[in-house]
Amino acid sequence: MAADLIRVTYRIECEGDVAQMASRIASDQSTGTFTELPGETDDIRRRCAARVESVIALPPADHPSFPHSGTGGPVNRGDAVIAYPLDAIGTDFAALMTITVGGVFAIRGLTGIRVMDFDLPEAFASHPGPQFGIDGSRRLTGVAQGPIIASIIKPSLGLAPDETAHLVAELCEAGVDFIKDDEKLMSPAYSPLSARVAAIMPVIRDHEQRTGKRVMYAFGISSADPDRMMRNHDLVADAGGNAAVVNINSIGIGGMSFLRKRSRLCLHAHRNGWDILTRHPGLGMEFRAYQKIWRLLGVDQFQINGIRAKYWEPDDSFVRSFHDCMTPIFSPADRPLPVVCSGQWGGQAVETYQRTGRTLDLMYLGGGGIHGHPMGPAAGVRAIRQAWVAAEQGTTLETAAKTQPELAASLAKFGGDAA
């Protein structure tokens, strides 16, 4: 029986031969040092050696991704798959990251390197994965069909707890299924989490009692200190809350692992800081690789921007991210709910629907598009729902807007760049 392998795909860029650089990576990340050593036997190499499985050449690039490296270009590029024996690494993500990622970026002679994908053996299915994911998010919000319509508290920072609670009441009335703290809001002096929970949860409960609808509120519980983060978690859960915003890069793999093992909340992941890894296309890490780690660690809902986001990310990248989230790693249960967000107001619904596989298994998150709607937030939510009905029915937004004044008002205010 063949030994289990961890396969990592790297986009390698260098002045010399890409295949040779791939071999160098495989050697450096298993047994290598800078000089021949007496202890490095054939036995050891068999036990631990990584092996280059394939190299596919890509067109050369005019300039090196790391500037001032080599002669300045052009440089060779290729995608190499390197297989690491599972026995040499194990299933601990700290080992995976150090051996297959961390050290690789230090290697001399590279002019660029990007981790494109991890192909993980079945042994990694032992990681917990999402506790709620798509089905659990639907169950907790009571949204059996269609997109889960969500909003965020704005302004993102600066509101006192009672001001936030007032906005929560308004958004509940407006008809959203989900509300979240801005990812930048955790537990600052002017809005400690305990005070925010105490102010907001009665609003959520009151709305439920009056209408039968339980709005999911995700509180910002992130802390660099896992003990404090668990106290934050317990504050929310003990008050009857069912969700939390988690800044996954800021708490790190250890923080996420610790939280997931103990969590009773639906974990809504914000990936701020991911851009550092991914914005330069020749460097860092592709979302496809990145999201696998965080999904297996336990992310339930994953923010992935959207069409015409307000950030740098191109639409194509968002579409790939959506498909990545929807692709099972080991089982459909390890899929998080994709959260389509950033500058969303409904105008992107049709294109989103058409480009992401005509699915409604998503959360659609509007901030300014709801708060800033000229007829008020309830109209902002209605406009978004109208846009999604149009998307599903194959109607254009302009046609739908003819009979629906809320959508018409959104198009008039926000539609300038929607083309």
Added chain:
Amino acid sequence: MAADLIRVTYRIECEGDVAQMASRIASDQSTGTFTELPGETDDIRRRCAARVESVIALPPADHPSFPHSGTGGPVNRGDAVIAYPLDAIGTDFAALMTITVGGVFAIRGLTGIRVMDFDLPEAFASHPGPQFGIDGSRRLTGVAQGPIIASIIKPSLGLAPDETAHLVAELCEAGVDFIKDDEKLMSPAYSPLSARVAAIMPVIRDHEQRTGKRVMYAFGISSADPDRMMRNHDLVADAGGNAAVVNINSIGIGGMSFLRKRSRLCLHAHRNGWDILTRHPGLGMEFRAYQKIWRLLGVDQFQINGIRAKYWEPDDSFVRSFHDCMTPIFSPADRPLPVVCSGQWGGQAVETYQRTGRTLDLMYLGGGGIHGHPMGPAAGVRAIRQAWVAAEQGTTLETAAKTQPELAASLAKFGGDAA
């Protein structure tokens, strides 16, 4: 009294006006969204708004750091200091990272951005910082003066515990003060940490009983799961061990914070993965900024490469890192022991000494330079000590080698590129 401020220096690169982009960052990272909101009052802005304190222009760059952005260059550059109210962020590193770093890299219109420094107010002195640092490392190794001479087990992966223990015995005999697992070695199937501790600690104790010298051994305890990492920590501490190698980026801020609060071990930080943040000079984060966070979190010993390292890092960058580590943040006790490493064999001792402020407060770590010494590892260690004596006395290595055959042999074997 002026409110406490967190000051962050960014190297900003964009096609338009750098000062305007700095204002954009300050606004986006405090209260901003993409449209005007009714709730954003002057009160809120006063409470939370970040403010641009200064912008220093730099010469433009020919090409954008993010390729394919804008018109392809040239692009404007400048260093901007943005001040965030401490009250809006607090002292939690998860909040600091999300608000001042994470979101910034997503902003549209930037063609490059690098975090150069954090200037943290006194409130951050509440973080634990190093438990041992320079003084504690000297106390635990019994090295009152001079560099702490260290080695690493090589080959880095693949040895069974008894094979590692055999090498440990050899290195103890050779006269090193400190030995460490390779950072890639944590607890794989062929060398579980428990078996490695059981095999190595008797060797350390036996050597101490015979010679009176207690060699510090740093075991690889990293795990993505903080609970497991603590069990690893306890395995080492309960067996009488006093140090651990920690892959700080792989465990993340949460893992490090959790460990430090409970740690009885001297924490030797390996920064693999840091290159992803820092290798492109126009992107990511400068070591000066990065190391402050990890020091306050509790790193005792910090690996920072060395002169003529085997990796990509230029010597000037190493020298800056060394000075950064030696600069107190709030007090001299928050300085970690700088660990000079990577391709070190003694030949770099003179230049290291001269360029790092003529200090001997450092660990000097030789791998291949000790294991691969033609007269054996004991001679490798002696050669390194001879090189450091020469450095301190102002003698050249060539002169010192005339009377010291071990150093002469090192120069002959490794000195080819030492010039």
